[in-house]
Amino acid sequence: MDFAALRTGSNGRDTNVSRAGHDRWSGRKGAFPMSFVQWVAPRRSACLAVSFAIRMIAILLLPSVALPVLAQEPEGSVTRPATPTVPATSAMPGAVGAPDAPAAPEAAPAAAAVLPPAASPDYVIGPHDVLAISVLQQKDISGAYPVEADGTFSFPWLGRVQAAGLTIRAFEESLREKLKDGYFRDPQVSVTVQQYRSRRVDVVGEVRSPGPYVMMGPMTLLEVLAQAGSVTPNASGEVLIVKGRNGRSAGLPGEDPDAEVITVDVNALQSGALRDQVTLEDGDTVYVPRAATVYVFGEVRAPGAYPVRKGTTVLQALSLAGGATESGALNRTRVIRIVDNEQREIRVDMNEPVQPGDTIIVPVRFF
Structure with missing residues (x-):
C-alpha cells in the first residue's frame, strides 16, 4: 500500500491519514512511510539464515544420535548369525582355476560304532532269525518270514519249510527247487537275513560295553572287542575265550572244567602280530580279566x-x-x-x- 497516496489527494491536500499514523509506519517522526515488502525484506533474509543454520546443525548431529539407537536390539529379538563373507577370488566348484574347497571336518566316530561285516552267503541260518524272501514278480509271496524255534517257518503254497542249519546260499537253492516243482517255470529267488537273532557271543569283564553281541556272520575277536568299545585301562594284557558247545554259552572260565579256553595276548592282537585271526563261534564267551x-x-x-x-x-x-x-x-x-x-x-x-x-x-x- 502506498501511504503517500493516502497522505495527499489529487488536490494536494492532506487525507484522513494523520501525521501520527505516518510516524508509526516510518519509525521516525517526519519520515516517508515505507511499504510492507520493504519492512519484511531484511527480516526474511535473517530468518532464512537462521533456518539454514538449524538444518546444518541437525544434519551434523543426526548420525551421532541415530546410530546408537539403531544399534540397540529390541528385547526378546532373535540374533541372526552373520552371513560369512565369500572371498572375491572364489569360484564355482569344478570351474577352471577354482581353488579346491576345504574338506568338511568329519565327526569323530563313537567307540562302539564299529559295525560287524554283512552276512555272507555262507551264513548259517538259525532259529529266531528273520529272513527277507523276494520272488521276482511275485509280491504276494515276497516278504519277511521269522524262523521259529524248531528251525522252520510257513511259506505260501509250500507249507512248512526247513531253514535253520542251512546257509543262505543253500536255502535259496532249496526254495527255488520247491517253487519250480509245479508252481513256476524258472523262479528267481533272493534271500537275505533281515534280523539276526540266532547266533551271539557274550563279552564280559574289563570292556567299556559288556553284554551279548549278535553275530552277523563269521566274526573275529578283534571285531567283537571293537563293538564292545575296546578294553578299559584296568584290563590285563590277556583275553580268555571260552568255547561254547552246540550254540550254548560256556559261561565264565572255570565254570565248566571241560570247556576249551583260549588265551590271546592283547598287545599282539592289537598290533597285528598274530598270524591267524581268532574267529569266534556261536555260544563263545569273551572274558577280559582285570589287571x-x-x-x-x-x-x-x-x-x-x-x-x-x-x-x-x-x-x-x-x-x-x-x-x-x-x-x-x-x-x-x-x-x-x-x-x-x-x-x-x-x-x-x-x-x-x-x-x-x-x-x-x-x-x-x-x-
Whole structure:
C-alpha cells in the first residue's frame, strides 16, 4: 500500500491519514512511510539464515544420535548369525582355476560304532532269525518270514519249510527247487537275513560295553572287542575265550572244567602280530580279566594301589607311583610277597617282574 497516496489527494491536500499514523509506519517522526515488502525484506533474509543454520546443525548431529539407537536390539529379538563373507577370488566348484574347497571336518566316530561285516552267503541260518524272501514278480509271496524255534517257518503254497542249519546260499537253492516243482517255470529267488537273532557271543569283564553281541556272520575277536568299545585301562594284557558247545554259552572260565579256553595276548592282537585271526563261534564267551594290582609305599611321590599288566617290572611299577623322592633309597627297595600263604619280605632287582598282590616299599636313605 502506498501511504503517500493516502497522505495527499489529487488536490494536494492532506487525507484522513494523520501525521501520527505516518510516524508509526516510518519509525521516525517526519519520515516517508515505507511499504510492507520493504519492512519484511531484511527480516526474511535473517530468518532464512537462521533456518539454514538449524538444518546444518541437525544434519551434523543426526548420525551421532541415530546410530546408537539403531544399534540397540529390541528385547526378546532373535540374533541372526552373520552371513560369512565369500572371498572375491572364489569360484564355482569344478570351474577352471577354482581353488579346491576345504574338506568338511568329519565327526569323530563313537567307540562302539564299529559295525560287524554283512552276512555272507555262507551264513548259517538259525532259529529266531528273520529272513527277507523276494520272488521276482511275485509280491504276494515276497516278504519277511521269522524262523521259529524248531528251525522252520510257513511259506505260501509250500507249507512248512526247513531253514535253520542251512546257509543262505543253500536255502535259496532249496526254495527255488520247491517253487519250480509245479508252481513256476524258472523262479528267481533272493534271500537275505533281515534280523539276526540266532547266533551271539557274550563279552564280559574289563570292556567299556559288556553284554551279548549278535553275530552277523563269521566274526573275529578283534571285531567283537571293537563293538564292545575296546578294553578299559584296568584290563590285563590277556583275553580268555571260552568255547561254547552246540550254540550254548560256556559261561565264565572255570565254570565248566571241560570247556576249551583260549588265551590271546592283547598287545599282539592289537598290533597285528598274530598270524591267524581268532574267529569266534556261536555260544563263545569273551572274558577280559582285570589287571593284577600291586601296592607301592614308602618314599615315592604318589603311594597307592596300581593295576599292572603281566611282565611289568619293579621299576615300571615305581614309575606308576611317580618314582622315588629325593630321600628314597632305591638300592634298598624291598618287596613283601605272599608265598605259600605266608608273607615274606624279599630283595628284588629293579628289572624283575612283579607278581599280583606284591607290596613294594622304598625306604628312607641314611645320607
